[in-house]
Amino acid sequence: MTREPGALYLGFDLSTQQLKCLVIDQNLQLLHSESIEFDKDLSHYKTHKGVYLHDDGTVECPVAMWLEAIDLVFHRMQKHKHIDLGLVKAMSGSCQQHGSVYWTEKGPKLLPVLDANGCLKDQLFPEGFSRNVAPNWQDHSTSQECRKFEDSCGGPAQLAHITGSRAHHRFTGPQMMKIAKKEPETYAKTHKISLVSSFLASILSGQFTPLEEADACGMNLYDVAKRDYNENLMRNVDTDTDSLREKLGGSPIPAEEPRPVGTLSSYFSIKYGLNSQCQIFPFTGDNLATICSLPLQPNDVLVSLGTSTTILLVTDQYHPSPNYHLFLHPTIPKHYMGMICYCNGALARERIRDEMNANHDWEPFNEAVASDALDNDDEIACYFPLGEIVPSVPSSYRRAKFTRSADGNNVALKLVESFESVAHDAKNIVESQALSCRVRISPLLSKDCEDTNCKMSDSTVHFDCDNFPLSEYTKRPRKAFFVGGASKNDAIVERFARVLGATEGNYRLETPNSCALGGCYRALWSHLYYEKLTSAAFDQFLNRKFRWDTDVQSLRLTSERDWMHYNNKIHALSELEKTL
Numbered sequence: 001m002t003r004e005p006g007a008l009y010l011g012f013d014l015s016t017q018q019l020k021c022l023v024i025d026q027n028l029q030l031l032h033s034e035s036i037e038f039d040k041d042l043s044h045y046k047t048h049k050g051v052y053l054h055d056d057g058t059v060e061c062p063v064a065m066w067l068e069a070i071d072l073v074f075h076r077m078q079k080h081k082h083i084d085l086g087l088v089k090a091m092s093g094s095c096q097q098h099g100s101v102y103w104t105e106k107g108p109k110l111l112p113v114l115d116a117n118g119c120l121k122d123q124l125f126p127e128g129f130s131r132n133v134a135p136n137w138q139d140h141s142t143s144q145e146c147r148k149f150e151d152s153c154g155g156p157a158q159l160a161h162i163t164g165s166r167a168h169h170r171f172t173g174p175q176m177m178k179i180a181k182k183e184p185e186t187y188a189k190t191h192k193i194s195l196v197s198s199f200l201a202s203i204l205s206g207q208f209t210p211l212e213e214a215d216a217c218g219m220n221l222y223d224v225a226k227r228d229y230n231e232n233l234m235r236n237v238d239t240d241t242d243s244l245r246e247k248l249g250g251s252p253i254p255a256e257e258p259r260p261v262g263t264l265s266s267y268f269s270i271k272y273g274l275n276s277q278c279q280i281f282p283f284t285g286d287n288l289a290t291i292c293s294l295p296l297q298p299n300d301v302l303v304s305l306g307t308s309t310t311i312l313l314v315t316d317q318y319h320p321s322p323n324y325h326l327f328l329h330p331t332i333p334k335h336y337m338g339m340i341c342y343c344n345g346a347l348a349r350e351r352i353r354d355e356m357n358a359n360h361d362w363e364p365f366n367e368a369v370a371s372d373a374l375d376n377d378d379e380i381a382c383y384f385p386l387g388e389i390v391p392s393v394p395s396s397y398r399r400a401k402f403t404r405s406a407d408g409n410n411v412a413l414k415l416v417e418s419f420e421s422v423a424h425d426a427k428n429i430v431e432s433q434a435l436s437c438r439v440r441i442s443p444l445l446s447k448d449c450e451d452t453n454c455k456m457s458d459s460t461v462h463f464d465c466d467n468f469p470l471s472e473y474t475k476r477p478r479k480a481f482f483v484g485g486a487s488k489n490d491a492i493v494e495r496f497a498r499v500l501g502a503t504e505g506n507y508r509l510e511t512p513n514s515c516a517l518g519g520c521y522r523a524l525w526s527h528l529y530y531e532k533l534t535s536a537a538f539d540q541f542l543n544r545k546f547r548w549d550t551d552v553q554s555l556r557l558t559s560e561r562d563w564m565h566y567n568n569k570i571h572a573l574s575e576l577e578k579t580l
């Protein structure tokens, strides 16, 4: 491989609560990290945890805030003298999945002519956008639209078969349908629609950029096997499907093809001293970028402890099911990303932390989570301050004590208002979140994956201990990798690891910004591949370059005994979910 000494690569992540940007060199060495926290750094938008949450379940983000954040992140990076932005050869990155940005006819025309003496927000907002806000992935307001999507193709299993997922509130198709029906004037004014990922790529490249194919799988509109939009599903949004295709910018950019969407907009090169030839490669969804941050092998699981908790793995099998999501892999041909996503991850844990300690200090929470003396073996609970995705239930809290029959086959639950102390809630929330991941990822780990998925495909809400033996839910992953904001918390990660029970090791990525890091790696590999400086495929490239000694921290291996301990709670969780 030819070297380009001094070259730098940027990876962005426009996630729920922050815009992050990482800088790496050609050896994958992390040189700098910058982050804009929306609530704190752009507090005039009055977001709470990056979003506006409405009573009817609508959750949205202000587009103008993102524009300000983009300028601010470059402004701050420019101040760091050890980073020469002029050496940046390529950028890529990721954004929260499913969110959509609505452009007026004028919007895309403004992009190439932005004046570096002004700022993004003042020149693009409001006339560039037909909607001031973008739907956020935590939105729960599209039940009717989801039903329509599933009915229009024969049900959840059929929709999952076509698009890789059953209908989900947050998916872009149902969200666009809601806007088209409930805000017809807005929809009529909409000339183009971006996913958050293609929005950021458009801003950076100074031209409207089509969707990236892997991220397009999060819409309930894209036929994964045919690699094209499904006309029948598109009609749920707009009967004029040609016009909808046009709004989406035509066919998505093939996921695995490393070709730049353009070079950096002159707005950024002039204003912040970047190289005008810097290549912009496609941006994707945050979870899709996360799997590019690690050399994952079959049966490895990646646990992303961001605002959401998501559990991810890579597979070459397309065996869709309503119980999980499959997306095209963003960089490896003929591969897919399996995913299970929970809304109630970090924010639900924070609520319990704050009940234990008004100073938002994690210490008391961690003490409870790490404690083996705190006896909660007969307790099970679900903590869903927001409506949950899996199981698909409205906002709810349930706590129960349980007993098992002598033969272990039956569980009797007794719902309770509270446990002995909030410390029990701390340990129970981490255990139940991890246990839900464990049982639901199990079919994706199976060697006889095809059979298992077929058997499970009707059970769209609950995993089901009545009809399937415990062994269906007790497959152990090979390695578990922990990433995201909460992965720096030893107590949470250690407890999660014990429940998941990886057989060959538990690891924490040294930088919690795995999505941005995956973006950096994609930018670097794409640039080298496109410039014919490497012929290695992405996975070969990463396997060769990944530095196990510095990029991940190896954690305690889970013992068989620790892992078996949690078999006892699986049946109880199944029973508890039936009460939701």
Ligand SMILES: Nc1ncnc2c1ncn2[C@@H]1O[C@H](COP(=O)(O)OP(=O)(O)O)[C@@H](O)[C@H]1O
Pocket (backbone or CB within 6 Å): 015, 016, 017, 018, 305, 306, 307, 308, 346, 347, 350, 362, 484, 485, 486, 487, 488, 489, 492, 512
């Ligand atoms: N030390 C910590 N212990 C537990 N959780 C933490 C810790 N530090 C950060 N977090 C959690 O990480 C979350 C943010 O994760 P991050 O991956 O940065 O979010 P995003 O979804 O915006 O990408 C916060 O909501 C917080 O609950």
Ligand SMILES: O=C(CO)[C@@H](O)[C@H](O)COP(=O)(O)O
Pocket (backbone or CB within 6 Å): 015, 016, 017, 095, 096, 097, 098, 137, 170, 218, 285, 286, 287, 306, 307, 308, 309, 310, 341
């Ligand atoms: O909706 C999903 C995945 O389907 C979420 O994972 C979002 O992509 C946001 O992620 P974070 O802000 O938690 O990183």
